[in-house]
Amino acid sequence: MIEDDEGFKYPQIDTSLCIKCGLCEKVCPYLNLNDIRNPRIVYAAQNIDYNKKYNSSSGGVFVSLAESILNKGGVVFGAAFNSNLVVEHFCVESIDNLHLIMGSKYVQSDINTTYIKCRNFLEKNRLVLFSGTSCQIMGLNLFLNKKYDNLLTVDIICHGVPSPGVWRKYINFELRKIGFTPKQTFIKFRDKNTGWEKFSFSIYDKTKNNSLPIKTSIFYKNIYMNGFLSNIILRPSCYNCPAKNGKSKSDITLADFWGIKNCHSEFYDNLGVSLVLVHSEKGHSFIDKSNIELIKVDFEEAIKYNPSYMKSVNEPNKREMFFSLYKKDIPVEVILKKILHVSLIRRVINKFKRLTHHARK
Ligand SMILES: Cc1cc2nc3c(=O)[nH]c(=O)nc-3n(C[C@H](O)[C@H](O)[C@H](O)COP(=O)(O)OP(=O)(O)OC[C@H]3O[C@@H](n4cnc5c(N)ncnc54)[C@H](O)[C@@H]3O)c2cc1C
Structure with a gap:
């Protein structure tokens, strides 16, 4: 996988080694489009534990699902920062490490060799939860090419993933300004110190537990978050996503329930509310047993406030301008x-x- 001049990785094929088996085409999401699926049941949900909800981006449903899997001796895959603040997929086998894959990281996560690791666990009959963006779950399902009863897949509604190259340059600039290195810090993209809806982007000192952030700013005052939310720094494929509308074939889709105040104000909480779209019987049985508070909601009503479930965002004209300057x-x-x-x-x-x-x- 080689980084291009926009900072995204793409596979580079050594044609002298290629045996033309065609397997890459059989697992390509663009060449194997799935049908639209409406969810079986839709919920507004929130974790009943204050700290777990505080440390999650939305209502903290992911952490509850992950705990059920780990308590049964399973493993959980999700996006984490490595010591250089690069976002990559990571496998967690204990509750102590679960915090690493909690919380949204607004950068494309490097899947690395996690699909292969996931298959190895599945073949050994370990229970596995694999979480990620819809395209990552679609890719995993195509890669596995087989249904596993011991696999639970959870995707997130995603309006697009920013360039890892842009993130690396941005965070290095911020850290230089405050005299810290990536190894000394951790990042919260969705710090709830200013609430769920008006979240902050914060940089913390790793050595000081439970301390105040070294730097924090409400999301609309942070230049990187502005770039992300105005869709300028997203991967080109995000403007034509093949995995929306249930096409990833995940068991459960999670998101922020942005419209909760309008349709079920009694369930609103300033620490966050999740939207949970359940697509399978397996997904339903895990949601049923989770440590979360739930109310059933109408599908059409719920996605009215979250169009990214169905539609890709438009490519802004400014994207080309941004990357032409980035390349210079x-x-x-x-x-x-x-x-x-x-x-x-x-x-x-x-x-x-x-x-x-x-x-x-
Ligand atoms: C790039 C991106 C765009 C998003 N866009 C939207 C949106 O438009 N509308 C909306 O309602 N919600 C969006 N979300 C999802 C939302 O931010 C929450 O992640 C989701 O609601 C789950 O919240 P939680 O509280 O249950 O769990 P949390 O603990 O907050 O989330 C953890 C989950 O997010 C996954 N995750 C975190 N970062 C990444 C990443 N970079 N790549 C892949 N998986 C990741 C983890 O693997 C884990 O499954 C987006 C998330 C990301 C990462």
Whole structure:
């Protein structure tokens, strides 16, 4: 896997070694599209434990599912930071390490050799939970090419994954400014010190347990989060995702229940509420036994506030501008500031035009 000039990894094939077996085409999500599946049942949910919910991005459903698997002697795969703050998939075999794969990391996670490790555990009859983005779960299912009763797959609603190269340059810039190295710090993309909806991006000192962050800012004031949420730094395939609408064939899909205040205000909690879409009988039995509070909700109502379940985001015009400057080695914080600043001025001009247009009427 080789990083391209946008900072994303792609497979590079050594044609002199290729035996033309065609296996890569048989497992390619773009060449093996699945049908749309509507979920069997949909819930709004939240973990009943304060700390677990606080340390999760949404309502803390993932941690509860993971605990059930680990308590049964199983293993759990999810996205973690390595010591260089690179996001990669990782296998956890004990509750003590579960915190490593909790929480959203808004960077494309490197799958590495985890599909092979997962298959080895499955063949040894270990219970496995594999979690990731919908395309990662679709890829895993195609790779395994076999149904395993001992596998539970959990994907997340995802509007796209940012470039690992952009993340590396951004975080190194931030850490240089405060005089820390990646090894000395940990990151929370969804710090709830400012609540669930107005979460913060925070950098913490690893050596100081339970301390205040070294640096924290509400998400809309953080330049990287702005780049992510304006869809400028996403992988090209995210604008045409083949795994949406239940096509990943996961057992359970998790997300933030952004519209909870509008449809079930009695279940709202400022520490987070999850949207849980259950696709299979197996998924249902794990959700049923989890340590979470649930209410049944209407599917159409729930996804009204989360269109990324069904639709890919549009590619913004500014994406091309961003990456043409990135390829010239201009610092990412400089490019983002320039691009997002222009768009802010444009928004103000548009708003002004709208107002004067209404005034003229
Ligand atoms: C890139 C990205 C985009 C997202 N976009 C949306 C969205 O548009 N709308 C929405 O409602 N929710 C989105 N989410 C999902 C949301 O942020 C929560 O992850 C989800 O609701 C689960 O929350 P939780 O509280 O149950 O568990 P948490 O403990 O917060 O989440 C842990 C789970 O997230 C997985 N995960 C974390 N980072 C990554 C990563 N980089 N790649 C693959 N898997 C990862 C872990 O493997 C684990 O399964 C996105 C998540 C990511 C990573």
